[in-house]
Amino acid sequence: MLSYPAPRSRDISVSHLPVTDLKITCLTRGSIVCNGINCMLNALNIIGGMGIGNRRKYGLAILAFFVCLFLGSFGGWAQSNRSPKVIATFLPVYLFAKAVAGQNAGVEILISPGSEVHEYQAKPADVQAIATADILGKNDLGLEEFLSQLISSAGNQKLKQIDASQGIQTLEDGNPHVWLDPVLAQKQVANIRDGLSAANQANASTYKANAEAYIKQLQALHQEFESRLTPLKGCTFIAFHDAYPYLAKRYGLQQVAVVELPEDSMTPGDISRVMETAKRFKVKFLMAEPGADSQRLQQLATDLGLSVRSLDPLEQGDLDPQYYFKAMRQNLQTLEAACR
Numbered sequence: 001m002l003s004y005p006a007p008r009s010r011d012i013s014v015s016h017l018p019v020t021d022l023k024i025t026c027l028t029r030g031s032i033v034c035n036g037i038n039c040m041l042n043a044l045n046i047i048g049g050m051g052i053g054n055r056r057k058y059g060l061a062i063l064a065f066f067v068c069l070f071l072g073s074f075g076g077w078a079q080s081n082r083s084p085k086v087i088a089t090f091l092p093v094y095l096f097a098k099a100v101a102g103q104n105a106g107v108e109i110l111i112s113p114g115s116e117v118h119e120y121q122a123k124p125a126d127v128q129a130i131a132t133a134d135i136l137g138k139n140d141l142g143l144e145e146f147l148s149q150l151i152s153s154a155g156n157q158k159l160k161q162i163d164a165s166q167g168i169q170t171l172e173d174g175n176p177h178v179w180l181d182p183v184l185a186q187k188q189v190a191n192i193r194d195g196l197s198a199a200n201q202a203n204a205s206t207y208k209a210n211a212e213a214y215i216k217q218l219q220a221l222h223q224e225f226e227s228r229l230t231p232l233k234g235c236t237f238i239a240f241h242d243a244y245p246y247l248a249k250r251y252g253l254q255q256v257a258v259v260e261l262p263e264d265s266m267t268p269g270d271i272s273r274v275m276e277t278a279k280r281f282k283v284k285f286l287m288a289e290p291g292a293d294s295q296r297l298q299q300l301a302t303d304l305g306l307s308v309r310s311l312d313p314l315e316q317g318d319l320d321p322q323y324y325f326k327a328m329r330q331n332l333q334t335l336e337a338a339c340r
């Protein structure tokens, strides 16, 4: 898990002035305001105690007064322009937020790669992470059911939330796996850009430029999917994780059934369900995913005379924003090979 950058401290010394005690140490918003006021009082005392003929010192002291006035009055502004701390619930939201934020926000992931979003169990450290964040990025659409409890435990009154799926029309069943459609992913990136910009306007132009570059990559990816899968329209598959209906719909494929398999071993009932569905829809392949018990599925596929393919739902993986493209291009290659 990534850690937040340590709070920055600023040590502003006005040592060139003829005033030896005019040193402002700014560690927090509170101290910058207090030190600014103290500093102003110092400067006023100095001006008051000067001889009329000492114009150079007088001028410098006035300069010191205005420097201090600025720091005292606008310390809060300076503080509010620091990079926000963003926590993204799981991998796709993290990748998009990281791509948009670049270096202008500390982005952390709540559900670390290696843990499964559908089986997530909150830990005390997660409550702490939300308690200290400025912004929470989430997929929503019912995927992160644990969030409301977690947020209420964190008691972070200033927490802003970005719903990455805002404005996305879901399928009838409200399936949350919208990030696997490169077109809907663009909307998610735009939502994250807007949310970050609203919370941190000072960096809005950077967020805009970063989002634009990432969206361009998503558009190129969409073109690739479209041109390579159009000749394979109607290709039909059975999935074991209901992750691909948006991807399938976008490119004319058909995820005809989702067969929930038990963790341990398949019963004769499970096998007959898969066989029945495979025959009914004339499926081309069974869709497994990385980490699935491929031996069991392989046996089942062999019995059915089908192949097993593996698609990455991007719920786990690398924390590099480019991982999205790497995994999706791999998925495209897999679909192309399976549907031929």
Ligand SMILES: [Zn+2]
Binding pocket: 118, 177, 241, 242, 243, 313, 315
């Ligand atoms: Zn899923």
